[in-house]
Amino acid sequence: SFYRPHFTGCRSREQETFRCWWSAGIFQNLTEPGALRVFYQTKNFLSEWQECPDYTRTVKNECYFNKTFTQIWTSYCIQLRSVRENITYDEACFTVENIVHPDPPIGLNWTLLNVSRSGLHFDVLVRWAPPPSADVQMGWMSLVYQVQYRVRNNSHWEMLDLESGTQQSIYGLHTDKEYEVRVRCKMSAFDNFGEFSDSIIVHVAQIPSKESTFPTTLVLIFGVIGVVILLVLLIFSQQQRLMVIFLPPIPAPKIKGIDPELLKNGKLDQLNSLLSSQDMYKPDFYHEDPWVEFIQLDLDDPAEKNESSDTQHLLGVSRSGSSHVLNFKSDDDSGRASCYDPEIPNPEDLASLLPGHSGRGDNHPLVSRSSSSIPDLGVQQTSEVEETPIQTQPAVPSWVNMDFYAQVSDFTPAGGVVLSPGQLNSCPEKKKEEENEKKIQFQLVSDGAYTSENTARQLSASVPPSPGPEQGYQTFPTQAVEGNLWNGEYLVSTSDSQTPYLLPEAPPAPILPPVSDYTVVQEVDAQHSLLLNPPSSQPAICPHSPNKHLPAMPTMPMGYLTPDLLGNLTP
């Protein structure tokens, strides 16, 4: 259709006038002026076709519609006719606002906003004015502007967003580069941009700043050095903590033991629970018996005991006695509990045993103190007499004629254990049938804390299997024990000399003065002596007479096996 005469376009600059242009095409005979004529019609009024009001004289093939003939919101239709031939070559319809291409803005200039610290970038503010032909003030035209810029002689233009105001900032321009900036506008809500304005050159010279880089590197270097120094200082000051964090200490053995503090201050029932919960004894070592064998007393025949020394009794393993185990945990043996009353031991029984005992502690029914020190036995004490799980079991062996329970009444300074046979045979006679002969193995740990597993194994190894479920420790008559055996060492009862434990044998029962069956270790005083319940009164619940076949004991300090006494026991 380009060969035929046609309209090449219609434009309005300010929405008040517009022009239309046409071309004659290849029809040479129509190029002369007047051959082609333009007729228009405004569809609003459905008026007649009217001819172009003004053919521009200076411009070829242009029809100019001035203000009078320009109406917006009105659709126009124009026709290109050859009147001579009465042919309409072209027709176009439009509304004026749709053909508006505003004039370019004027007064484009720029101002420097700021330069970056490095001096490499800068920002500018570009300003312009609306085209004078556009009546923006009245609101006849609402213009929006578009700014474009590029590096000089570059082919690609950067476009910024449409701006309804008359200024815009451009950020991030490089110094030492020349930029071209131009702006154009269009009517808002319409699509036709006007022509671009003339370009302006934006250029900011780069300020040579050598010192700007220099301090930066210096600062960096010093900063790094400072940080390193801080780190080193920190590491050295917190070395211990860091060592703990990074190289954690090897954890202690998981075997629960007896806390020495607990022994000093704690309750006996806790100790009992601790000891009873220890499962370090393998079944093959300890067979059916789960209790800890702490005290093993060898109980010989009373007749033999009469002849042999206490030490022998203390140490002798040839005597087959019933082995008792220091039972730290209260079990529910029916008979025993009734007779167990550590608070009221027989005072007479203990009188011979504990001649030195004058007074008792405030809270302890039976307090045995010795002037000499006893190595730390690590035996727990309890203040709750009723709960004390230290039970004594009646002794079966006849030689001692002791009850199954034995009560540790006192300790020698050297660490010897003084047992009070007390009401040994009184109540728990009935239990004698229940109990089997057992051997009391009394082993003292001198260094407190807990018995290690090795030692426990040794302990249990030397213990013959005790079939009975009930164990206890038997108080044996306090006997003088040789001190040299107690010189911080353990008294070994069995022939197994490897066991460094004290195995005091139960001395012959008749020798011992009647003491209470069992007593409760109340506390360990500062001299590491056990403070036991005073054997002041008789156990009320025990129907039998407490004073029973208590072996006569040699006079000795209150409840303690003195070292010299112990020495007599050495085989």
Next chain:
Amino acid sequence: MNRVKVLQAWLWCVSLWSCWLSHAIPLDCKDETGSLIQCTSISQEKLLDRVIQHAELIYRVSEESCTLFIVSSQLENMQRMMEDMFVPYPLHALRNQGGTVCHTKPFPIPGSKTEIQQISDKWLLHSVLMLVQSWMEPLIYLQTTLNRYDDAPDALLNKTKWVSDKLLSLEQGVVVLIRKMLDEGILTPSVFEHTLTPYDEPSPEIPESVLRDYNLLICFKKDAHKMETFLKLLKCRQSNKLSCLSY
């Protein structure tokens, strides 16, 4: 006696006047939560600015709706296809002629700048009000028709809905302006006959409704432009009468 009568008359007048005032105020001021609060007063200049802002926004959104409609309805693609086959397509005609088939107004609005500049303030405001009121129903109608299309974009529906709401506010603002600037009461809204004459030669490939809806959008855009222009002219006159007159 006279005193009492005068007092009575005065009280009666005051009560009547306050009654009339309260009835005459069509606006319900609501705060953010929607509860009615006492209307805060606003200066005439600010009110005019706000009204112009409304009109500008409506105009811009109407143009966006037109573009969106064209794109989503793929009328342009159809046009290209038709043009390739040398079949005249009504789209350009619709665009360029926009307004030929718009519904008629009770009184014609001049289109030339000179004529518009000669319109009085009163007629400017009334024209704007009339335009706003004439488009309330058609926009609701347009929403229902647009909802019927399967692939009408949500943006288009949202815009149409938004425009409907904004038109209401614009009407309220113009009413207040009329009251303030012209000291007039409220005009009863005239009933317009919305005769949307269908396009002369609907293309068989394009459903008639699509063309009709597009034409509606075009017409609305044009009228929104009118509202904006009138209001801006009004503002120009308020600030500086001399520069707003034609030279």
